[in-house]
Every structure is written in C-alpha cells, then in structure tokens.
Amino acid sequence: MSRDIKTKGIIIKKINFRETSIILDVLTPQYGVISIMAKGIRKQKSKNTGLLEILNELELDLYKNPSSEWYIYKSSQIINAHLFNIDLSTSILMQAAVEVIRQIIISIDDSQAIYKLLETYLQFIRTVNKNGIAIFWRFLLKLYKVMGIEFNISNCIECSQRKQFFAYFPQKHGFICEDCYHPVNNDQVFKINENAADLISKLKNIGNYIEEITISKPTVKQLNRIFITHLSEHFNKKIHLKSIELL
Numbered sequence: 001m002s003r004d005i006k007t008k009g010i011i012i013k014k015i016n017f018r019e020t021s022i023i024l025d026v027l028t029p030q031y032g033v034i035s036i037m038a039k040g041i042r043k044q045k046s047k048n049t050g051l052l053e054i055l056n057e058l059e060l061d062l063y064k065n066p067s068s069e070w071y072i073y074k075s076s077q078i079i080n081a082h083l084f085n086i087d088l089s090t091s092i093l094m095q096a097a098v099e100v101i102r103q104i105i106i107s108i109d110d111s112q113a114i115y116k117l118l119e120t121y122l123q124f125i126r127t128v129n130k131n132g133i134a135i136f137w138r139f140l141l142k143l144y145k146v147m148g149i150e151f152n153i154s155n156c157i158e159c160s161q162r163k164q165f166f167a168y169f170p171q172k173h174g175f176i177c178e179d180c181y182h183p184v185n186n187d188q189v190f191k192i193n194e195n196a197a198d199l200i201s202k203l204k205n206i207g208n209y210i211e212e213i214t215i216s217k218p219t220v221k222q223l224n225r226i227f228i229t230h231l232s233e234h235f236n237k238k239i240h241l242k243s244i245e246l247l
C-alpha cells in the first residue's frame with residue numbers, strides 16, 4: 001500500500017534520469033533529505049517542469065511505497081524560488097550552503113532545525129549587500145551547533161581565557177591565543193591573521209557589523225579553510241566546497 005505525503009522541501013540536487021525523468025534530493029523538515037523520482041516529467045510541457053529547479057522551495061505532493069526508499073513525485077507548488085533575480089555572488093553563497101548540506105549526514109532529529117536554518121539563511125542572504133561570506137560562516141556556525149559539533153569561538157582552548165585568537169588547532173576543535181602558541185605544536189596548528197581573529201570574535205553577532213567590517217582576501221581563505229577542516233575532521237572525510245572558490 002503506497003501512501004500520499006505532503007511536505008515542504010528545498011531542492012538541493014537535481015539530475016536528469018533516462019530520457020524523460022528527473023531525480024531530486026530534497027531537504028524536508030520531517031524526513032531529512034529524501035530522494036524523489038519525477039517520472040516522465042521532462043516530456044510533459046507542463047509548468048511543473050520549471051518548478052523542479054535547484055534551491056526552489058516547494059509544497060510537494062508525493063507518494064511512497066513503504067517497501068521502497070523512493071518518493072514518487074505527483075505535483076508541487078512553489079513557495080520560494082531562491083535563485084530567482086539575484087546577483088552572482090549571492091547565488092554562490094546560496095549554493096555553498098547547499099553544497100555543505102549535500103555532503104553531511106542529517107539525522108531525522110535535526111532535520112526540522114536544519115531546514116529552518118537553511119530557509120532563514122536563504123531569505124536573509126539576499127538582503128545583504130556586502131560581506132555576505134560572513135553570513136555564510138555564521139550559517140555554518142549555527143549548523144555545527146545544531147549538529148552537536150559546535151566549535152568554541154569564545155575562549156582559547158588551552159588556557160580558557162578570553163583573548164584574541166592567534167591560531168586554529170584542528171585536532172582540538174578550537175583556537176589558541178598567542179601565549180599558548182609554541183613552536184612545538186607549530187605543525188599542528190595554523191596561524192590566523194588579525195583580521196580573521198577579529199571576525200571570529202564578532203561572528204555570533206555579525207549582523208550588527210556587516211556593513212562596517214572589511215574582510216581581506218587572506219581572511220576569506222583562512223576562515224573557509226577552518227570551517228571546512230572542522231567539518232572534514234568530524235565526518236572523517238575530505239569535504240570540498242567548489243562554489244566558494246568562485247567568490
């Protein structure tokens with residue numbers, strides 16, 4: 001017995017399948033990431049085909065046979081076309097978030113919170129005129145918190161004091177201050193510049209500073225590397241973000 005399912009969802013991956021079908025990976029609030037088969041959709045000259053684009057948020061009508069992992073597409077209505085009418089860098093920052101979501105494992109317990117987080121991020125990032133990359137980092141910070149892999153951006157992980165950070169220590173999942181930096185552990189840590197350290201200290205409330213901060217190119221590189229390394233360490237696999245290399 002198959003059953004009908006109605007759910008909201010954000011398309012995070014789309015591939016053409018055979019001559020006429022489409023396979024979608026969709027993040028949903030209740031079911032985590034699901035795979036949807038839209039059979040024969042590309043031969044229909046219906047308006048439905050245009051709805052099935054990456055990053056579209058839809059109200060979906062599906063059905064599912066309990067013995068199968070697949071959800072079968074029936075119809076949908078658009079809630080939000082996030083990629084519509086935005087500039088290239090905003091589009092890249094949206095795709096970067098989706099690229100992360102695609103590479104992590106989302107438990108059903110976390111899916112509601114992660115859905116809300118992504119939805120809020122996609123809506124907010126289009127309103128940001130500059131320094132959008134910092135909003136992306138804050139998104140990652142919040143994502144890591146939901147997933148239980150938050151890193152400490154308040155205190156030095158060695159002396160626990162609230163000091164300016166000097167380096168990132170991947171094995172210890174945090175940052176150290178200059179006093180705790182020794183040439184001995186030199187090869188295990190990577191130094192960050194002052195601009196990056198300043199940004200990290202502001203990251204939780206970055207919305208308040210977004211118009212006034214300046215983010216240097218090396219800082220972008222350093223912080224991207226730190227955030228991705230943290231994720232790679234946790235999942236024990238190399239995680240790549242192709243999209244942000246385009247920024």
Ligand SMILES: [Zn+2]
Pocket residue numbers: 156157158159160161163176177178179180
């Ligand atoms: Zn310290």
